[in-house]
Amino acid sequence: MGGAGAGGAAFGDRLAERVLARESQVVLGLDPDPARLWPLAADAASPEIATDLDRAAAAVLAHCRAVLDAVAPAVVAVKPQLACFERLGAAGRAALGLVCEHARAAGLLVLADAKRGDIDVSATAYAQALLGSTPSPFGELPGLRADALTVSAYMGADTVESFRAVAAPAGAGLFALVRTSNPGAADLEDLELAGGGRVWEAVARLVARLGRPGPASGLSDVGAVVGATAPQHLARARELMPHAPFLLPGIGAQGGRVEDVAPAFAPGRAAALVTASRSNVHAHEASGAPDDPASAARAEAERLRAQAWALPTG
């Protein structure tokens, strides 16, 4: 259970089933900074471990496992930010694999936040690395086996289709960047097109065209990243992508508010996932109990879970 491809169900149906089973639409973002880990993590970085990178990776792994142990009951999925593991080299990739295993063992889906985008053969290689596996004379080489992957659609439909050709048979999904949560999103995503609408709306149409709704849930296997910091776009995004699950980053540290994202949930409870990363993991720093990061993170995740679950759905 929990692994990509389990039972052969489509990603949209797997997502819907898991949201209902766990009664949560909250995604725990993990973007560990080795300079800002929970206190216990330092103990894992024994001075006997050979290199600085190995020690940092051991500490990051201990931190992520502790965060997962604290927060997993309140969330449906974990979203590791791959950049944070890549800066720990090979040891970081090993730690990432163990973090994903830990999350699966806790019943969570794994959304690899990688924002990859490349031509056909390279998109295929990324999908093999992160969602599927790679055929080779040395055996079938296992990938990270994430349940979903964030991708960039800038290079067009053929690149997204290459990801999807590996993802779909594995029961995995994609979340394409549509209208992101950062200030610079206005620079290109919001430019107006001669044919009407904005650049991000053209991406939204592409997402709607490429995804296939799961037969049980009606939720597509190609979802959309739509920032919670610009909630005025959510109703329009939902109109353009009626079947796409939305991944909504930007709640918390980036300033987005749960109560503003209701339009994303119109098709049903599993139609949107609310992501919180730093606001969760660093909740103890703002709380009255700086020595108890686990309780503060769990409480923050539960607060978010209750808020999101209470939003009206169609």
Added chain:
Amino acid sequence: MGGAGAGGAAFGDRLAERVLARESQVVLGLDPDPARLWPLAADAASPEIATDLDRAAAAVLAHCRAVLDAVAPAVVAVKPQLACFERLGAAGRAALGLVCEHARAAGLLVLADAKRGDIDVSATAYAQALLGSTPSPFGELPGLRADALTVSAYMGADTVESFRAVAAPAGAGLFALVRTSNPGAADLEDLELAGGGRVWEAVARLVARLGRPGPASGLSDVGAVVGATAPQHLARARELMPHAPFLLPGIGAQGGRVEDVAPAFAPGRAAALVTASRSNVHAHEASGAPDDPASAARAEAERLRAQAWALPTG
């Protein structure tokens, strides 16, 4: 020598110096498929090596080193496709580091073909992973130390600036995706804007605005990926980005021709880099000497070098 940050020079100047010293504008693309390696590579994958992934990574490493040994004299840089190493897990990341060391030892620049794009903190983490290093309580954690990184600018200027804030002090550069070489590039990149011009032209303006020309060469530290498969766009791209070095993929396997890319070189010989990957590495398969991949690859790279060097410059 050859490492990022050597001498503190700006990337544009480092690139120009290296192109002139090596009399080559050719970039060797490495996108190793474990099912299609040079024959000698299999010997490196000793059955005594523990896992399939380790054996595949050992073979890929041997293959890449052999390709570099054969082709390095004809090229100025190597461009590893990170997807191909990521699908080999932690062993693949270790192999990637060794491939980059091998290339640096041969006097080549390393262009990490990663096409990353993310919000500020994550872009910073990617840049630390691939171009710089990461400060931590466990010591300064070394990254891949590539000389340049391909990035996606879809999310806007702030994301590119976050990459650049790490790249510039390291003497490293960026190549932003502007007008790519794949068929799907027409889907979004070519859409016409209400304010005039295409989406890719808006990205080109952003690239021109964000880069800083090196004082010696006039070449910027923010370059552009412009596919050689659509050469009709090159003159316009050069007009919009007078100082940007161009990375021109798509020659060879994707159908682009060297003789069509002359406009890219208008500002000078180092103003564009011609990339060839599969057409080089698999040249022996089309040649009369299938058992001598090294000679075939070297000959193909020399042919490309001579063709590009003969193009007129401004």
